Amino acid sequence: MPAPKTNRVFMDGVWHENPVFRQVLGICSTLAVTNLLRNTLVMVAGLIWTAAMANVTFSLLRNATPRRIRIMVQVLVISTYVIVLHLVLQAYLPEISRDLGPYVGLIITNCILMGRLEAFASSNPPWPSFVDGIGCGVGYGFILIGIAVVREILGFGTVLGFPVMGAWWTRWTLMVMPAGAFFMLGVFVWACRRIWMAGEGKEKPA
Amino acid sequence: MIDFLLAILPSVAFLSLMAGVLALLLVIAEAHISNYGECKIVVNDEKEIAIAGGQSLLASLAARGIFLPSACGGRGTCAYCKAKVLEGGGPLLPTEEPYLTDDERKENVRLACQVKVRNDLKIDIPEELFNIREYRARVARIADLTYDIKELRLELTRPETIKFKAGQYVQLRAPKYPGNNQEAYRAYSVASPPSDNRAIELVIRKVPGGVCTTYVFEHLKEGDEVVFNGPYGEFTLCASDAQVVLVAGGSGFAPIRAMLLDNPEELERRNARFFFGANEKRDLFYTDLMKDITEKHPGIEFIPVLSRPSNGWDGETGLITQALERRLENADGKEFYLCGSPGMIDACVAIFTKKGASDDAIFYDKFA
Amino acid sequence: MSPPYTPLVILVGAAFTENILLVNYLGMCSFLGVSREMKAAAGLGAAVTLVLSVSCTLNYLVNTYVLMRLDMLHLQFIAFMLIIAATVQLLEMIIERFSPRLYYALGIFLPLITVNCAILGVCLFMSIRNYNLAQSAAYGAGSGVGWWLAIVAMAGIRQRLQTARLPKGLDGPGITLIIAGIMALAFTGLAGMLNIR
Numbered sequence: 001m002p003a004p005k006t007n008r009v010f011m012d013g014v015w016h017e018n019p020v021f022r023q024v025l026g027i028c029s030t031l032a033v034t035n036l037l038r039n040t041l042v043m044v045a046g047l048i049w050t051a052a053m054a055n056v057t058f059s060l061l062r063n064a065t066p067r068r069i070r071i072m073v074q075v076l077v078i079s080t081y082v083i084v085l086h087l088v089l090q091a092y093l094p095e096i097s098r099d100l101g102p103y104v105g106l107i108i109t110n111c112i113l114m115g116r117l118e119a120f121a122s123s124n125p126p127w128p129s130f131v132d133g134i135g136c137g138v139g140y141g142f143i144l145i146g147i148a149v150v151r152e153i154l155g156f157g158t159v160l161g162f163p164v165m166g167a168w169w170t171r172w173t174l175m176v177m178p179a180g181a182f183f184m185l186g187v188f189v190w191a192c193r194r195i196w197m198a199g200e201g202k203e204k205p206a
Numbered sequence: 207m208i209d210f211l212l213a214i215l216p217s218v219a220f221l222s223l224m225a226g227v228l229a230l231l232l233v234i235a236e237a238h239i240s241n242y243g244e245c246k247i248v249v250n251d252e253k254e255i256a257i258a259g260g261q262s263l264l265a266s267l268a269a270r271g272i273f274l275p276s277a278c279g280g281r282g283t284c285a286y287c288k289a290k291v292l293e294g295g296g297p298l299l300p301t302e303e304p305y306l307t308d309d310e311r312k313e314n315v316r317l318a319c320q321v322k323v324r325n326d327l328k329i330d331i332p333e334e335l336f337n338i339r340e341y342r343a344r345v346a347r348i349a350d351l352t353y354d355i356k357e358l359r360l361e362l363t364r365p366e367t368i369k370f371k372a373g374q375y376v377q378l379r380a381p382k383y384p385g386n387n388q389e390a391y392r393a394y395s396v397a398s399p400p401s402d403n404r405a406i407e408l409v410i411r412k413v414p415g416g417v418c419t420t421y422v423f424e425h426l427k428e429g430d431e432v433v434f435n436g437p438y439g440e441f442t443l444c445a446s447d448a449q450v451v452l453v454a455g456g457s458g459f460a461p462i463r464a465m466l467l468d469n470p471e472e473l474e475r476r477n478a479r480f481f482f483g484a485n486e487k488r489d490l491f492y493t494d495l496m497k498d499i500t501e502k503h504p505g506i507e508f509i510p511v512l513s514r515p516s517n518g519w520d521g522e523t524g525l526i527t528q529a530l531e532r533r534l535e536n537a538d539g540k541e542f543y544l545c546g547s548p549g550m551i552d553a554c555v556a557i558f559t560k561k562g563a564s565d566d567a568i569f570y571d572k573f574a
Numbered sequence: 575m576s577p578p579y580t581p582l583v584i585l586v587g588a589a590f591t592e593n594i595l596l597v598n599y600l601g602m603c604s605f606l607g608v609s610r611e612m613k614a615a616a617g618l619g620a621a622v623t624l625v626l627s628v629s630c631t632l633n634y635l636v637n638t639y640v641l642m643r644l645d646m647l648h649l650q651f652i653a654f655m656l657i658i659a660a661t662v663q664l665l666e667m668i669i670e671r672f673s674p675r676l677y678y679a680l681g682i683f684l685p686l687i688t689v690n691c692a693i694l695g696v697c698l699f700m701s702i703r704n705y706n707l708a709q710s711a712a713y714g715a716g717s718g719v720g721w722w723l724a725i726v727a728m729a730g731i732r733q734r735l736q737t738a739r740l741p742k743g744l745d746g747p748g749i750t751l752i753i754a755g756i757m758a759l760a761f762t763g764l765a766g767m768l769n770i771r
Contacts, residue, residue: 021747024603024606024607024746024747025603026603027599027602027603027606027751028599028600028601028602028603028691028695029599029691031599031602032598032599071688071689072659075655075659075689076652079651079652079655080652082651083648083649083651083652086651087648101698101702102694102695102698102699102702105650105651105694105698106600106691106694106695106698108651108655108694109689109690109691109693109694109695110691111603111689111691114689174759177758177762178596178597178598178599178755178758178762179755179756179758179759179762180755181599181755182751182752182754182755182758183751183752183755185751186747186748186749186750186751186752186754186755187748187752189747189748189751190741190743190744190748191743193743193744193748194742194743197742197743216646217646217648217649220644220646220649221649221652221653221656224640224653224656225656228656228657228660231660231664232660232663232664235664235667236667239667239668239671240667240670240671242671296674296675297674297675297678299678300678322674324674
């Protein structure tokens with residue numbers, strides 16, 4: 001099929017087919033790391049990089065891979081890049097690496113990556129696949145950053161470690177606990193879906 | 207660069223070794239665990255066959271020369287392969303449930319493609335199925351009917367003749383070939399009349415990625431030997447005085463052609479009208495044949511319906527359901543025969559029912 | 575070296591105070607997807623528990639006696655994934671052979687579980703916290719039970735929700751996440767009861 005236009009591919013990843021609120025993928029790490037904006041930014045950068053690289057690599061391999069071992073090859077490709085990412089983080093940002101804990105490793109099982117490799121990179125040329133990886137990463141990223149900003153401000157009164165709320169603010173500790181993460185994500189998904197439905201509702205049913 | 211490669215060499219070697227060991231363990235495990243030993247299947251209380259367990263009942267019977275009909279190749283979607291499993295079939299599976307009525311369940315009717323042979327079985331199948339044979343034939347001719355439909359003429363070698371009724375189908379075997387490492391059978395209606403009993407003709411439409419159609423379109427050559435079994439099916443012309451309405455799309459033309467060539471006088475007597483649905487002019491085929499038949503038998507009408515006609519088309523346009531709606535006044539005294547995709551058939555059946563047709567006047571052959 | 579908790583404490587702790595789904599956010603994707611219907615939820619939960627118990631134990635063995643000895647700890651991710659994939663395939667074979675009934679109850683979920691983040695996550699947590707063999711087995715089993723509990727509870731609630739009228743855009747993942755939040759709140763009440771880190 002003709003290669004899709006780059007712009008469309010990117011916007012699909014960011015909004016129309018946003019992995020978090022449209023496809024409901026990659027939720028695990030979304031909830032886990034969004035209690036601090038600093039950790040979130042590192043995670044998002046890591047995921048964008050891994051998604052783009054894995055997409056490109058698998059797209060280059062797509063015609064050489066027999067059908068039977070496709071999933072194994074996908075897992076191997078993603079794992080390799082995640083291992084590299086993990087080692088880089090351990091070396092240059094050890095504190096953040098400790099905070100993120102196993103969730104960097106869990107990028108391997110992050111449904112977004114496996115899903116995109118199967119749905120896009122397996123049948124598209126390298127450049128659109130690369131863009132798609134970046135698009136999905138950005139789509140995932142802006143939601144995470146949105147949630148993290150809210151959680152950190154309400155929960156700690158800070159943004160990136162800098163106090164913004166002043167001494168009068170009683171911290172909403174609930175926000176940095178798991179319950180808060182679920183609530184925030186639920187509300188975000190709801191809000192995004194409403195906006196999306198309003199925009200697209202005329203074209204296609206939700 | 208060399209340093210880098212040397213540095214990652216131990217890791218790569220370790221992982222390859224680990225993957226290899228695990229794969230080996232799994233293969234050994236499969237050989238021992240999934241080994242069901244030899245199982246005995248008693249058929250109709252008269253025939254006993256022995257076969258290694260582990261395969262579906264459908265495949266196991268086929269391996270011993272008993273062929274149950276199947277249009278979907280064992281995927282569990284056509285429900286043609288029903289058989290009574292009296293003993294040893296295990297619990298009813300969720301994949302079988304939608305296709306069995308309560309009465310059938312009480313009688314232990316199962317889908318043979320879903321029942322796995324793990325132990326001895328006792329089954330009951332219709333007697334006619336014993337008459338289904340395996341045939342070997344030589345490809346006498348491969349002709350292009352359209353850009354994605356081919357006609358195959360297969361001349362029988364062993365046995366030399368075949369007895370069947372117009373409208374029945376056979377199951378063609380697609381062997382292993384590069385890109386496909388498992389044999390499969392696919393059902394195709396016979397397009398030639400029973401009077402031509404030393405050969406059969408099939409109409410095959412290319413299905414992208416399809417196991418059998420890829421075999422036919424890319425690997426089969428004139429002179430090759432093929433294997434098929436049959437004949438199957440009850441999609442044949444009923445003996446009655448009712449007017450006949452024939453509806454087909456794509457390769458669904460095949461059984462209709464068999465009927466037209468077999469007994470055109472009967473069809474003329476019954477004012478047969480044949481609606482053929484296609485997208486564009488280039489999807490039409492056998493137009494010369496139909497011209498010939500309608501000239502010799504003016505009582506038969508051929509109505510091709512194009513949904514995307516180009517300029518210069520003066521026949522019916524639109525979807526086949528729209529044409530039927532327009533041309534069919536009511537369903538009184540008519541019988542309807544349809545062959546095509548499930549979607550097309552369901553839509554047309556709805557139209558006939560709306561016009562007053564009863565269920566036993568509608569006959570169809572759905573491709574799964 | 576390994577923390578001083580008995581396996582029983584770890585088992586109960588993993589199911590309740592450190593519920594892998596409601597506290598550690600693992601296994602969310604299939605949780606959101608499969609929690610609509612009770613039968614499917616129970617089946618998937620059982621399958622996850624089984625796979626977790628077996629693979630956590632196996633991964634402990636591989637981690638301690640292979641990866642550490644050969645100084646290949648950096649390959650932990652891939653090694654664990656390979657073991658998990660092999661475990662799932664082996665379990666599928668064994669269950670199909672010895673209990674067709676069980677196979678049709680939960681066997682169809684098994685291939686999905688290979689890429690379920692809960693499995694890899696639990697194994698990684700086990701490695702980070704330096705559990706010993708008994709503790710790893712208990713942690714795997716307890717985590718599975720906890721996940722099973724959460725998904726079955728969610729399925730029960732969602733089945734009741736079917737007759738409720740929800741604001742547009744909220745049904746599906748939206749409301750499920752909010753309900754999960756309330757469940758997480760409930761489980762927070764158990765926090766501090768047992769420490770297994």
